[in-house]
Amino acid sequence: MRENALFDLHVHTKYCDGEGTPDEIVRAAIDKGLEAIGFSGHSYTAFDEEVCMTRKGTDRYEERVRQAAKDYADKIRVFCGIEQDYYSEEPTDRWDYVIGSVHYVRVRNANGEPAYPSVDETPQLFEEAVEKYFGGDVYAFAEAYYDVLSDVVRKTGADIIGHFDLITKFNAGGENGGKGRFFDESHPRYVAAWQKAADKLLETGAVFEINFGGMNRGSRMEPYPSRPIIEYLDARGGKFILSSDSHNASTLACWNR
Ligand SMILES: [Zn+2]
Numbered sequence: 012m013r014e015n016a017l018f019d020l021h022v023h024t025k026y027c028d029g030e031g032t033p034d035e036i037v038r039a040a041i042d043k044g045l046e047a048i049g050f051s052g053h054s055y056t057a058f059d060e061e062v063c064m065t066r067k068g069t070d071r072y073e074e075r076v077r078q079a080a081k082d083y084a085d086k087i088r089v090f091c092g093i094e095q096d097y098y099s100e101e102p103t104d105r106w107d108y109v110i111g112s113v114h115y116v117r118v119r120n121a122n123g124e125p126a127y128p129s130v131d132e133t134p135q136l137f138e139e140a141v142e143k144y145f146g147g148d149v150y151a152f153a154e155a156y157y158d159v160l161s162d163v164v165r166k167t168g169a170d171i172i173g174h175f176d177l178i179t180k181f182n183a184g185g186e187n188g189g190k191g192r193f194f195d196e197s198h199p200r201y202v203a204a205w206q207k208a209a210d211k212l213l214e215t216g217a218v219f220e221i222n223f224g225g226m227n228r229g230s231r232m233e234p235y236p237s238r239p240i241i242e243y244l245d246a247r248g249g250k251f252i253l254s255s256d257s258h259n260a261s262t263l264a265c266w267n268r
């Protein structure tokens with residue numbers, strides 16, 4: 012593929028939490044003039060009952076994507092990938108590529124059992140997780156998140172590192188001196204946490220995605236990761252791709268038409 016080819020490799024379907032079949036989405040991608048599209052359904056993750064694909068749904072997803080790849084081979088290249096959550100234990104060798112993402116942090120609840128608070132579900136759940144599992148210390152939550160993220164390429168075998176600073180999803184605006192709703196993104200503990208993860212992930216040579224999903228859904232004004240992180244990675248030889256994290260065909264390649 013040309014370096015400036017129009018493609019989008021972070022796309023969800025009805026088999027996880029998106030809308031539309033692979034066939035419908037490929038047709039929309041052709042209409043938009045894309046040269047390639049890659050699907051990245053959420054990998055089956057045992058404790059997640061809402062967002063990810065079921066095991067059976069995963070087979071169906073692959074079947075449908077591979078079929079669309081054949082049906083439209085003369086018009087567009089279609090890849091069948093996966094968005095592999097850090098805590099998913101499914102094998103990944105069947106996929107054309109892997110986006111490695113962290114959506115949860117594993118902690119212990121009061122009874123010593125594992126719990127998986129999500130960093131991106133709702134602001135209320137975010138706040139609750141900080142209180143319940145991190146003694147009200149939001150920076151401890153961020154440190155735990157980046158600690159898991161720093162290991163995402165080793166654990167998932169990712170080619171692409173998904174939405175690096177997803178933990179900032181609900182942080183825009185707020186009362187905190189204009190510095191963020193839940194935490195200050197220039198706080199030394201926050202910066203040290205992401206820099207440590209960035210340094211470790213840069214060593215892997217995996218590609219960082221610049222993810223427009225939050226912007227597509229109108230929940231934020233900038234992509235993931237934030238500008239200081241992109242500049243840090245860029246200065247150290249990080250490689251990037253742009254992706255829409257589309258959950259319906261209208262946001263493919265980050266623009267509506
Ligand atoms: Zn994700």
Ligand SMILES: [Zn+2]
Pocket residue numbers: 021023094256
């Ligand atoms: Zn996604």
